[in-house]
Amino acid sequence: MERLKYLAYHETHHAARDYAGFLSGKRHHILLNSVVSEGLADTFALEQYPSDYVCSYVIYDEYEARRWFKKMKKMHQTEYPSSWLFGGDGKPKFVAYKVGRYIVAEAKKRYPKLNATKLLHVDYRRVIRLAGLK
Numbered sequence: 001m002e003r004l005k006y007l008a009y010h011e012t013h014h015a016a017r018d019y020a021g022f023l024s025g026k027r028h029h030i031l032l033n034s035v036v037s038e039g040l041a042d043t044f045a046l047e048q049y050p051s052d053y054v055c056s057y058v059i060y061d062e063y064e065a066r067r068w069f070k071k072m073k074k075m076h077q078t079e080y081p082s083s084w085l086f087g088g089d090g091k092p093k094f095v096a097y098k099v100g101r102y103i104v105a106e107a108k109k110r111y112p113k114l115n116a117t118k119l120l121h122v123d124y125r126r127v128i129r130l131a132g133l134k
Contacts, residue, residue: 002051002053002054003053005049005051005054006045006049006051006053006054006057009041009044009045009048009049010041010042010044010045011041012044013040013041013044013045013116013120014037014041016120017037017040017041017120017121030124031072031075031080031084031096032072032073032124032125032128033124034085034096035069035072035096035099035100035103035124036100036103036104036124036127036128037100037124038085038096038097038100038101039097039099039100039101039102039103039104040100040104040116040119040120040127041116042057042058042097042100042101042104043058043101043104043105043108043115043116044115044116044117045058046058047115047116047117058097058101060097060098060099060101060102061098062102064092064098065098065099065101065102066102068091068092068095068098068099069099069102069103069133072084072096072099073128073133083095084096085097103127103128103131103133104116104119104127104131106131106132106133107119107127107130107131107132110130110131110132111130114130
């Protein structure tokens with residue numbers, strides 16, 4: 001039941017951001033946009049339902065996330081293998097989610113009044129800038 005509640009909040013954020021599955025118009029999935037969207041969705045789930053399960057699920061290692069962010073930002077791609085989201089091929093499990101949570105957490109550290117709802121329609125590049133990441 002805990003996982004279902006987490007997923008409901010997570011997927012609701014994607015739907016509200018208009019970033020669920022297929023994108024409308026001529027928009028494409030870009031790796032860092034997907035990463036930030038996953039981080040925002042996880043952060044929203046945690047903000048709305050801060051259970052022990054969600055807290056344990058959304059944990060990440062800051063050093064690992066920072067290292068993978070540096071690799072991801074070099075890949076401004078619209079085509080990328082699923083291992084960049086879910087892990088595998090030498091990448092940690094759920095790497096995009098961990099990096100996304102790191103980016104959002106860094107933005108919230110710099111701007112404590114921010115939350116996933118306020119960042120709902122903010123472009124991924126701006127979220128990265130708010131995080132102070134280059």
